[in-house]
Every structure is written in structure tokens, then in C-alpha cells.
Amino acid sequence: MSFSNLDLVDECDAFPYYQVDPPLYVASISTYFELRVQDHDYAVGYMLPSVAEVFRNTPNWTLDDDERTLTLNGGSNAAERSQAVMRTLIAVRQTGHFKVLDKWRNELYPVYGKNKELLFNVERSASPLLGVVTYGVHLTAFVRTKEGGLKIWTPRRARTKQTYGGLLDNAVAGGIASGEGQFESLVRECGEEASLAEELVRSKAKACGSVTYFHVRSEKAGGETRLLQPECQYVYDLELPADVTPKPGDDEVEEFYLWSVDEVQRAMARGEFKPNCALVVLDFFVRHGILTAENEKDYIEIVSRLHRKLEFPTL
Amino acid sequence: MSFSNLDLVDECDAFPYYQVDPPLYVASISTYFELRVQDHDYAVGYMLPSVAEVFRNTPNWTLDDDERTLTLNGGSNAAERSQAVMRTLIAVRQTGHFKVLDKWRNELYPVYGKNKELLFNVERSASPLLGVVTYGVHLTAFVRTKEGGLKIWTPRRARTKQTYGGLLDNAVAGGIASGEGQFESLVRECGEEASLAEELVRSKAKACGSVTYFHVRSEKAGGETRLLQPECQYVYDLELPADVTPKPGDDEVEEFYLWSVDEVQRAMARGEFKPNCALVVLDFFVRHGILTAENEKDYIEIVSRLHRKLEFPTL
Missing domain, CATH: 3.30.750.160 (Transcription Regulator spoIIAA)
Known part of the structure; x- marks a missing residue:
């Protein structure tokens, strides 16, 4: 089984769109x-x-x-x-x-x-029981190699984790607690999850947008299914010097791989990424000219769906 | 009169959203x-x-x-x-x-x-009479100064132009004709509109996504009003060396300014940009960490609306 990039979007951004299929949307919302x-x-x-x-x-x-x-x-x-x-x-x-x-x-x-x-x-x-919008930060850490290619730091979640155990993740990702600023949340998570120095994160991490989607929980998430999770992830890029290696700071991550774009793409196609993390990778690929109109047939649809306009007020 | 960034989005992406106001959307579409x-x-x-x-x-x-x-x-x-x-x-x-x-x-x-x-x-x-989706390419050309700040090449449209005469534009922007590839269209427009060498564009211009919106034509566009224009612009960044200066290649552009981010932001707030070009600038600001969740209160809404999921099939 090989997943297209649009398949990966469909898995995460799973709630129907009114503008694509009004009767399906109305029937879905009515349940x-x-x-x-x-x-x-x-x-x-x-x-x-x-x-x-x-x-x-x-x-x-x-x-x-x-x-x-x-x-x-x-x-x-x-x-x-x-x-x-x-x-x-x-x-x-x-x-x-x-x-x-x-x-x-x-x-x-x-x-x-x-x-x-x-x-x-x-x-x-x-x-997820209330179906309210939640907010998080996701950071892609990458290295520019001498040959010019990008390599992306890709952690594997601990296999013992109850949710999405053993799947691949973004370098740093976490939820934003009430009262916490977006960038402050990022700095904290970078320390906790990847042992990245605060000064490095503050000086080098760059805000690059937000990824929003309307997820419908499946068995993979654990717990009840069909619960709705509209989510907003603030995305950041961090170009790391060659001599900085992210290290798991807690027991949530098993190991960090430094993978070429090609290796990441193959793992995506195998469905090895946590669904919302795959979306953050796709957004990174779009912003860095790795996915283009010429090599991705669903380019416009993917770019739009990475930034869904949610049906609820957002911050 | 000062325009917020969300005002600029509202002006261009003017058709209502079902998920924000179902009755307004249905009433609008029904006309x-x-x-x-x-x-x-x-x-x-x-x-x-x-x-x-x-x-x-x-x-x-x-x-x-x-x-x-x-x-x-x-x-x-x-x-x-x-x-x-x-x-x-x-x-x-x-x-x-x-x-x-x-x-x-x-x-x-x-x-x-x-x-x-x-x-x-x-x-x-x-x-616009048929209200069909049209496609274009928009390129932001910028320079990194020694002090670290970005400067953005900003053309002013000829005051004699029938549509949006005298307004500010993106460095290069044009429609994609039937049968033309996106990047090939960009290379052609870069030559025609900014006299940029083909080799430079091919080696340095980077695809960075697409900006989509649902425009409702106003008097500014000339011709009939209330015509619908759902549009998709493929966006590109081009970091220019300090010694390359874009020059108008035809009579569509009056002059190119090399402006700091602050100068561009002030011109945006004065409403001096052609509406869809303002959106491309906002997308650039988001991707480059100039607009952030901390300094733009409408961040999530703006990012979503720059990438509208249109109600029509797209390429």
C-alpha cells in the first residue's frame, strides 16, 4: 500500500467540505x-x-x-x-x-x-469530546548538506506511547496550554523533546505559518472514534548547524533519524508518519520548493487543505 | 484610512464562506x-x-x-x-x-x-463573465542586506494601465495561458516584466506554494462589477544578488522600488497594492517569519484565507 500526498491529507483533514459536496457536509454535520x-x-x-x-x-x-x-x-x-x-x-x-x-x-x-x-x-x-479547536506548535529541524540537499531530523515516537506509538513525528511538536504564548511554547517543547538549547531556538527558529485541518478521530488515536478534532498547528523551521544533534529529552521519542528528503518521502508514502505530522512535512515541502505544481498533481488542493478555514472561532 | 492585513484579505477574498455564515453564503450563491x-x-x-x-x-x-x-x-x-x-x-x-x-x-x-x-x-x-477559476504566477524578488534585513523589489504599475493603474504590484505577475507550464510561464514573465535573465530565474526562483481566493470584482478592476473571479496564483521567491536590478521590460511597469519590509508594510496599510498582490506579500511575510502569531492578531484567519479551498475543480 502506497499513500499519495493527497491520501495523507485526506486521512488527517477528514471532515467533508461544504463547497465540495453540500449534501454530504450537511448530513455529516447533522450527526x-x-x-x-x-x-x-x-x-x-x-x-x-x-x-x-x-x-x-x-x-x-x-x-x-x-x-x-x-x-x-x-x-x-x-x-x-x-x-x-x-x-x-x-x-x-x-x-x-x-x-x-x-x-x-x-x-x-x-x-x-x-x-x-x-x-x-x-x-x-x-x-475531543467537546470537539473544540486545539492549538499546537510543530517544528521542522533540518540541515543543509554541503552538496546542497536538505536533510530532515525525524524522530520516531516511542513504541510504548498509547497514541500513534512507533510512528514518525516532526522534530518537535506539542500542544499550547492556556495562557502560554506560541513561541514560548515552542522554546519549552524544543528543550523537553529534543534537548535543543534555548538560545539556539530563540535565535534561529523561524515562524512559517500555520497548518489547520478538521480531523475525525480513528482507532489510531486510541479511545472513542468519530470524535472531531479541529486543530491549528503553528509551524516553525529551524536550520540546525551540522554539529547539533537533537536528543530525546523525555521518553516520548525513541530515536532521531537524519533523513534525506527522499527518505522522508518514502516513509510518508508507507504511511509511517503520525497523520498531522505528515501535513506539517507537506507544508515544509511546499514552502521549500520540494513539492511543486510540476511534480505534484494535487498541488493546489493540498496547499488549500493544509490551511483549512475552520467552522469555529480561532485565536 | 489605514487597512489592517485582514482588511486587505477581505477586499480580495470577498465571497462569503459557508462555514462562517451559512445563510449569507447560500443567499449570495443563489444570486x-x-x-x-x-x-x-x-x-x-x-x-x-x-x-x-x-x-x-x-x-x-x-x-x-x-x-x-x-x-x-x-x-x-x-x-x-x-x-x-x-x-x-x-x-x-x-x-x-x-x-x-x-x-x-x-x-x-x-x-x-x-x-x-x-x-x-x-x-x-x-x-470573469463565466466566473471560472484562472491561474497565474506571482514572484517576490528580494535582497538580503548586509545588516540582515530583507528588501523587497516592488514595482508600481503604469498609471496609464486600465486596470489598477498606479498601484503597487509583485515583482513579476502574470496569467498562465492554456497549455503553458507554471514554471515556464514564470520564466517568460520574468523576462517580459522585469528583464530578469532566464538562467538566473531557472536556477534561483523557488516555488513556495499557491495563494487562492474568491474575488468579487469591484469598480477598481474596471468593467462590470460583482463578476466572480476565483483565482489561483502559484507563488515563487527569488533572492536576487545585490547587483541585479529588475527593469521594466514593457510599458506595464512605471518603476521598481527596493523597499524595506517596513516600507512595504506601510504602503500595504495605505491600500496602495493591487488587491491580489497584497495577498502574495502577506503570504511572503508569513513564510519568512515577518508576520507571526505574536504580532498579527488575525494570523490563523489570514493564513487560511490566503489558501482558500475553492468551490470549483482546480488543476
Whole structure:
């Protein structure tokens, strides 16, 4: 089985597009409940009916079967709403009903409104249950060889990891916790995941855009399937000197390979990359003239889909 | 009046998004007719009713008021369909009905189907009447100064030009004619518009992605307004040596300025750039870490909207 680059995009950015197939989009969206916040007349997430059902008759929440909305009405500011969400999630976790909550992280993710205001924070492991947008940083570390070719530092995730164990990753990748700046998050992750010196990262890492997609969780992610994960990854490039070698700083990474573009492309085609990391590699290839209109037949579609306009407010 | 970067995006990528405001999108799309090709059950463009009306009772076309579709049914292959389109457009041009046809270019633009097959060619000046996707190349030429800052070669369009006269442009920009490759088109335009040597362009110009948007023509473009222009621009970067100076090769450009990022940003804020060229500059700023999540509050929205997933098949 060989995956085309568009196959890799399809796997990660899996939710249908209205502009491609209106009936399919409407049918798909209609199988979910909108997550709303009181006095805000728009969705901040989409939830499976089987998840929304658990919030029925729960204090601080209103489930409307006709409108197919679940509304958070506890609290009138971000702090109060966050507390209401946390209280519910702690209770839900105790029931053991959802597998994704078994990986409770004690880390808060932000959910924003249309004016980029913080609406509430949510425990990281619960964000796919609510179907809210989450944010992360992904860095591609590369070396320019004397012959002119690029080599890309490519880590393999520990085989013991519960999610996507043994798959290939970007040099550094992590979620942005509530209140943390994008670049500060990157600096922290570079130290934790690749043992890269703070000064090097601060002086050399370059912001290069964002990759956004609307993922539908499959078995690969572990836990419940069909949960929605709209995500935004801030992407960075870091050209490393030849004498700097990233080293796993925790037990999340098994080993770093220094691979040619060709080696990376072959591993992508074998489906060996974590799905969203494959998208970050594709974005890198596009920006560096490795994928072009001439050698990639799905160029325009791929470039567009790496930067999906999500149906929810984003930061 | 000062324009934010998002204002500049809004001006160019002006057609509503379904995922932001479904009723507005549906109401907007409903004011147009779908352009279709016989035996292909999807839109390849959207046309104003006042334009579609002109094709009523014309050989090779069927206007369906109930379905709000205009279908090209003359011809069973690209060559025959192109001939049918040309025959109609020559007749329409003779009536003097549409101002955009006064700028007849004798240049053919391709219209593709879902399998990336050529459906037909259309005279360039008529493409906004049909509302079909058009393709171009845009190149940003820049210099790295000794102090480390970037300077960007920025041409001012001749004030005598009928469209967007006197506005600022990208170093090189042009449409891709039917049958022409993207990079070959770029090489040709670099010679014609900036007098850049072919060898330099072939060895140094780097493909960096594509910028796609759904434009609604305003008075600025000249001719009829509210015509739809979904466009795809292949973007390239060219780092020029300090001793190479782009020179206008035809009468389309008045002068080239070598401007700092700050100078370019101020001209953008004054609204001095041709709308789609401003988007290419924004894409350059994103890819080069000039615009970041920290200094641009609308970062994610801007990055997404520079790469719109269009509602039509693209190459």
C-alpha cells in the first residue's frame, strides 16, 4: 500500500467540505450536536450525540434535542465557565464512561469566542469530546548538506506511547496550554523533546505559518472514534548547524533519524508518519520548493487543505 | 484610512464562506447561475443572471431558470467546446454589451474538470463573465542586506494601465495561458516584466506554494462589477544578488522600488497594492517569519484565507 500526498491529507483533514459536496457536509454535520456558550449564538465545537447525551440534566448545561445544541450556561466569565466545565468533567471521568478521559493530562486548553476572547478552559484529554479547536506548535529541524540537499531530523515516537506509538513525528511538536504564548511554547517543547538549547531556538527558529485541518478521530488515536478534532498547528523551521544533534529529552521519542528528503518521502508514502505530522512535512515541502505544481498533481488542493478555514472561532 | 492585513484579505477574498455564515453564503450563491458543461454535474463557474441571460436561446448553450444553471452543450471534447465558447463570445463581443470584453486579449485560459481534464478554453477577458477559476504566477524578488534585513523589489504599475493603474504590484505577475507550464510561464514573465535573465530565474526562483481566493470584482478592476473571479496564483521567491536590478521590460511597469519590509508594510496599510498582490506579500511575510502569531492578531484567519479551498475543480 502506497499513500499519495493527497491520501495523507485526506486521512488527517477528514471532515467533508461544504463547497465540495453540500449534501454530504450537511448530513455529516447533522450527526453531531453543536457546543455553544450561553449568550454566544455560534458553535465552538461539535459533539457526538452519545457524548452530548451524558450532559443531559447536568447542572450548568442545557441539551436541546430539537436545536441539536448543548449549551454551557454555568458561569458568566471565563473563570466561572472553566470551573463549571471542570466540575462536570471530573464527574464524567469518575463514571469511566469515556476512554479518552483515562489519559487525563492535568493540562488546560483554551476555547476562544468570535472576538478572540477566552470563553473557557478545558482539560486537554476532554477536548475531543467537546470537539473544540486545539492549538499546537510543530517544528521542522533540518540541515543543509554541503552538496546542497536538505536533510530532515525525524524522530520516531516511542513504541510504548498509547497514541500513534512507533510512528514518525516532526522534530518537535506539542500542544499550547492556556495562557502560554506560541513561541514560548515552542522554546519549552524544543528543550523537553529534543534537548535543543534555548538560545539556539530563540535565535534561529523561524515562524512559517500555520497548518489547520478538521480531523475525525480513528482507532489510531486510541479511545472513542468519530470524535472531531479541529486543530491549528503553528509551524516553525529551524536550520540546525551540522554539529547539533537533537536528543530525546523525555521518553516520548525513541530515536532521531537524519533523513534525506527522499527518505522522508518514502516513509510518508508507507504511511509511517503520525497523520498531522505528515501535513506539517507537506507544508515544509511546499514552502521549500520540494513539492511543486510540476511534480505534484494535487498541488493546489493540498496547499488549500493544509490551511483549512475552520467552522469555529480561532485565536 | 489605514487597512489592517485582514482588511486587505477581505477586499480580495470577498465571497462569503459557508462555514462562517451559512445563510449569507447560500443567499449570495443563489444570486448567481451555475456554469456547467454537459454530462458534468457540477459548477465550473458562477455567473451573474444578467450575464447568463445573454446566452439564452444561443446555439450550444441551455439556460435553465429553475435549476439556475447555464450548460454548455456544444461539443463533445475540449477542442469542440472551446470552439463553441469562442463562437458565442465573438458574437457577444460584437454587441458591445460587456465592457470587460473591450479588453479582448487574444489569449486563452483553461477551464478544468474534476479529473483535472481540460474541459474548454476561454478568451482571457471573458473569464470573469463565466466566473471560472484562472491561474497565474506571482514572484517576490528580494535582497538580503548586509545588516540582515530583507528588501523587497516592488514595482508600481503604469498609471496609464486600465486596470489598477498606479498601484503597487509583485515583482513579476502574470496569467498562465492554456497549455503553458507554471514554471515556464514564470520564466517568460520574468523576462517580459522585469528583464530578469532566464538562467538566473531557472536556477534561483523557488516555488513556495499557491495563494487562492474568491474575488468579487469591484469598480477598481474596471468593467462590470460583482463578476466572480476565483483565482489561483502559484507563488515563487527569488533572492536576487545585490547587483541585479529588475527593469521594466514593457510599458506595464512605471518603476521598481527596493523597499524595506517596513516600507512595504506601510504602503500595504495605505491600500496602495493591487488587491491580489497584497495577498502574495502577506503570504511572503508569513513564510519568512515577518508576520507571526505574536504580532498579527488575525494570523490563523489570514493564513487560511490566503489558501482558500475553492468551490470549483482546480488543476
